[in-house]
Structure formats: structure tokens, C-alpha cells
Amino acid sequence: MLHVRRPARGATGVSEAGTRKPARSVRPVPRLSVGFILARHFTLNAFANFVDVLRLAADEGDRSRPIRFEWSVLSDTMSPIASSSGVVVAPSERLGDPGKFDYIVVVGGLIDEVPKLSPAYSRYLQQAAAAKVPLVGVCTGAFILHHAGLMEGYRCCVSWFRHTDFLEQFDGLQPVSDQIFIVDRDRLTCPGGASAAHLAAFLVERHLGKAAATKSLHIMMINGAEVGEAPQPSPTLDFNTSDPLVRKALLLVQQSLDAPLSVGQIARHLGITKRRLERHFENALDTSPRAAFMEMRLSLARHMVETSNKSFAKIAIECGFSDSAHFSRRFRQRFEATPSEFRKERLERRERQEVA
Structure with a gap:
């Protein structure tokens, strides 16, 4: 039996009359x-x-x-x-x-x-x-x-x-x-x-x-590819830094605000020494990890005092404070008012605005 070899896909073919046909475009095999x-x-x-x-x-x-x-x-x-x-x-x-x-x-x-x-x-x-x-x-x-x-x-x-x-x-x-x-x-x-x-x-x-x-x-208006290790963005971080180690540490703290992790635990999770983590915080934020973590907990507590009707005892627990007294003391040191005074002042200000 005589076998006739056909031209490869996309190659130039020849008609029976001997005229050359234009090559067909070939879609490449997807990668x-x-x-x-x-x-x-x-x-x-x-x-x-x-x-x-x-x-x-x-x-x-x-x-x-x-x-x-x-x-x-x-x-x-x-x-x-x-x-x-x-x-x-x-x-x-x-x-x-x-x-x-x-x-x-x-x-x-x-x-x-x-x-x-x-x-x-x-x-x-x-x-x-x-x-x-x-x-x-x-x-x-x-x-x-x-x-x-x-x-x-x-x-x-x-x-x-x-x-x-x-x-x-x-x-x-x-x-x-x-x-x-x-x-x-x-x-x-x-x-x-x-x-x-x-x-x-x-x-x-x-x-x-x-x-x-x-x-x-x-x-797509996205400014360059990120590596997998890049930290997830979070809407509740108050610290502005591009240092990936610092951002990762802050995100870890955010995820465990009710049961605060120590600086040493955060460092171990990130696979670095405690001292290296402290240096990154000093260079990026001009503060220590411990102070930054406390600021995050107090910022969340202030938000809850302002926007919710939760008891101060419940807010203390959810923000990782050992008891209401410890929470109230830390809150007053930071915001120059106790949680009760802070909430009362915000309510009175809101009432004045509504009347006006």
C-alpha cells in the first residue's frame, strides 16, 4: 500500500495542479x-x-x-x-x-x-x-x-x-x-x-x-508581583511600615489580641531571634515590639469603648488584659481618662452634635 506523507500543520501545501497554497496559521500548544x-x-x-x-x-x-x-x-x-x-x-x-x-x-x-x-x-x-x-x-x-x-x-x-x-x-x-x-x-x-x-x-x-x-x-493596575512571603494587608494596623518582618509580627499580634504572644514567641514564629526582631522595630518604627503590641491592644480597646456597649470587663478580656483593673490603669495612662470617663465623654459629645 502506498502511503502519502501529508504536509505538517502550518507547512506550505502543494495542490494537484502544482500551485503553492499559503501556509495556515497554527495556534501554539498552550503552555x-x-x-x-x-x-x-x-x-x-x-x-x-x-x-x-x-x-x-x-x-x-x-x-x-x-x-x-x-x-x-x-x-x-x-x-x-x-x-x-x-x-x-x-x-x-x-x-x-x-x-x-x-x-x-x-x-x-x-x-x-x-x-x-x-x-x-x-x-x-x-x-x-x-x-x-x-x-x-x-x-x-x-x-x-x-x-x-x-x-x-x-x-x-x-x-x-x-x-x-x-x-x-x-x-x-x-x-x-x-x-x-x-x-x-x-x-x-x-x-x-x-x-x-x-x-x-x-x-x-x-x-x-x-x-x-x-x-x-x-x-490590571497592580504595581508588580509580590512574593508569597509578603505580609497580608490589614485594615486595622495603625503602624505604617514597609518592613515585611515588622508587618508580619504586627499581623500575628493582631490575630491573637485576646491571648497576647510574647516578643520571644513572635520571633520564634518568624524564625528569627528576639534581638533581631527588636532591631527591626527600632529601625522601622522607632519603638520596641512590646510597646507596639501594647499600642495595638489599647487602640482596639479604645475603638470598642467608643463604638460598642460591651462591658469594660469583656473588652479587657477580648484585648488580652488580665483583669479590669489592669485594663483601666493602662487605658488611663495612654488616653488620660478611664474607660468609663472616655465613653461618657464620647456619648456627651455625640449628643451635643445631634442637638446642634
């Missing part, structure tokens, strides 16, 4: 393929940030062609998936062979929905793990991976805002909530928001190069 699993009431911002970094890196310019990268939203039923904001996303394909993807990304959202994920997704994720497909947890996606039994022995990054929720649901596990993302072998986790863009940029840089990752972030 990265990502499957997304979206939980019910997932966080739209986290999903959009992650997928947009891939989109902008996948093509030249901003034409949105999935040339270098490709992605799909996976589903067990193909029903539309509502985000926590009410915006609905339509899946693009059913659950199938997870081995066709380089990564499976699970995007969570409302914490009450975590246990309600269909068992079909848990089986799919377990199948992916068995096939050695790296798994990514975004927002409460890390919770979903834990529910599926796929995070044992792995470090896990969660939002400082969800730190307590995580401890309540997963007894004995210690989440990391002072970094923007964590890459631990074939498990990658981040707390959502802007950190989803930085984790996606990490993957783009890994598979396509730094220039492509930087391009995506710049188009």
Missing part, C-alpha cells in the same frame, strides 16, 4: 491549562483576579485569545454558578479527566457554603490529587480542600479575617495568615482578593516568564 471549580457563592473578585492574569498573559496585547494558556470552568451539572455578589458564571465543561489540566483551582467564598459542595467535586479533587495534578485553593478554597482530606501535612494560607474560623473547623491544624500566598509542593493557597492575582502571576512566571507576569499585573 498552561487550568480547570476552575467555583463553589456556591464564590468570591467573584478572587476568581476574576486569578483568571484575568492568565488571560492577559495568554495573548499578545489585550485581545483575550487563550493562545499560551487555556482555562475552563468545570461543573458536575453544568448549571450556572452564582457568586456571593449575585453575578452568575456559566460552566464551560463537565467534570472529566483532571489529568488534562496542569492545575485545578478551587475558588471558595461564603464560609457557610464550604460543607455544601457537591460530593462529585470532592471525588474529582481526590482523583486529581491521585493523578499528581497540583491543587490551588483560593479564598475559602483552602477550606474545601481540607474538607476533601487533601491538605494533611501541607502548609495552608488563609485570610487573617478567617483565621479563627479555620481553627474552629479544623482542630489541630495551624493555618498561616501572615502571608499573601503559600506554595507547598503541589498545594498552592491564598486568601483571595489581590493575593489571587499574585498567585496567578507566580504561575505565569513559572511557566512563561517574568515579563508575561509583570505585563498582566501592570495592565
Whole structure:
């Protein structure tokens, strides 16, 4: 039997009449393929940030062609998936062979929905793990991976805002909530928001190069990629510093205000000596760690005295003071009034403003 060799895809062909045909353009094989699993009431911002970094890196310019990268939203039923904001996303394909993807990304959202994920997704994720497909947890996606039994022995990054929720649901596990993302072998986790863009940029840089990752972030008005060890931003930190060690220390204190950690404990958690931590605080904030930590506790206490009807005894406990007397003494030293006097003065000022 005579076998005729066909021209390779994209090569110049020759017609029967001998005329040469123009070469067809060939779409390159994608360097990265990502499957997304979206939980019910997932966080739209986290999903959009992650997928947009891939989109902008996948093509030249901003034409949105999935040339270098490709992605799909996976589903067990193909029903539309509502985000926590009410915006609905339509899946693009059913659950199938997870081995066709380089990564499976699970995007969570409302914490009450975590246990309600269909068992079909848990089986799919377990199948992916068995096939050695790296798994990514975004927002409460890390919770979903834990529910599926796929995070044992792995470090896990969660939002400082969800730190307590995580401890309540997963007894004995210690989440990391002072970094923007964590890459631990074939498990990658981040707390959502802007950190989803930085984790996606990490993957783009890994598979396509730094220039492509930087391009995506710049188009999204994000000023450069952050490393995973960068501290999570927090709205309640009153100290302005770019020192990552100091910010991490402050975030750790913030997460344990009701049971204050010593300076030595904070230093050990960060893997440095107590003296080195003290030097960083002196250089960055011109104060000691102990003084900074006390300022954080008192600032929170003042906010609670001003804005809540909680008893001073309860505020003392929640801010890590041993008793009401100790709390009142420290409060007066800092704000030149007892908690009772401070609250009374604020109430009287508010009443005067309302009358005026």
C-alpha cells in the first residue's frame, strides 16, 4: 500500500495542479491549562483576579485569545454558578479527566457554603490529587480542600479575617495568615482578593516568564508581583511600615489580641531571634515590639469603648488584659481618662452634635 506523507500543520501545501497554497496559521500548544471549580457563592473578585492574569498573559496585547494558556470552568451539572455578589458564571465543561489540566483551582467564598459542595467535586479533587495534578485553593478554597482530606501535612494560607474560623473547623491544624500566598509542593493557597492575582502571576512566571507576569499585573493596575512571603494587608494596623518582618509580627499580634504572644514567641514564629526582631522595630518604627503590641491592644480597646456597649470587663478580656483593673490603669495612662470617663465623654459629645 502506498502511503502519502501529508504536509505538517502550518507547512506550505502543494495542490494537484502544482500551485503553492499559503501556509495556515497554527495556534501554539498552550503552555498552561487550568480547570476552575467555583463553589456556591464564590468570591467573584478572587476568581476574576486569578483568571484575568492568565488571560492577559495568554495573548499578545489585550485581545483575550487563550493562545499560551487555556482555562475552563468545570461543573458536575453544568448549571450556572452564582457568586456571593449575585453575578452568575456559566460552566464551560463537565467534570472529566483532571489529568488534562496542569492545575485545578478551587475558588471558595461564603464560609457557610464550604460543607455544601457537591460530593462529585470532592471525588474529582481526590482523583486529581491521585493523578499528581497540583491543587490551588483560593479564598475559602483552602477550606474545601481540607474538607476533601487533601491538605494533611501541607502548609495552608488563609485570610487573617478567617483565621479563627479555620481553627474552629479544623482542630489541630495551624493555618498561616501572615502571608499573601503559600506554595507547598503541589498545594498552592491564598486568601483571595489581590493575593489571587499574585498567585496567578507566580504561575505565569513559572511557566512563561517574568515579563508575561509583570505585563498582566501592570495592565490590571497592580504595581508588580509580590512574593508569597509578603505580609497580608490589614485594615486595622495603625503602624505604617514597609518592613515585611515588622508587618508580619504586627499581623500575628493582631490575630491573637485576646491571648497576647510574647516578643520571644513572635520571633520564634518568624524564625528569627528576639534581638533581631527588636532591631527591626527600632529601625522601622522607632519603638520596641512590646510597646507596639501594647499600642495595638489599647487602640482596639479604645475603638470598642467608643463604638460598642460591651462591658469594660469583656473588652479587657477580648484585648488580652488580665483583669479590669489592669485594663483601666493602662487605658488611663495612654488616653488620660478611664474607660468609663472616655465613653461618657464620647456619648456627651455625640449628643451635643445631634442637638446642634
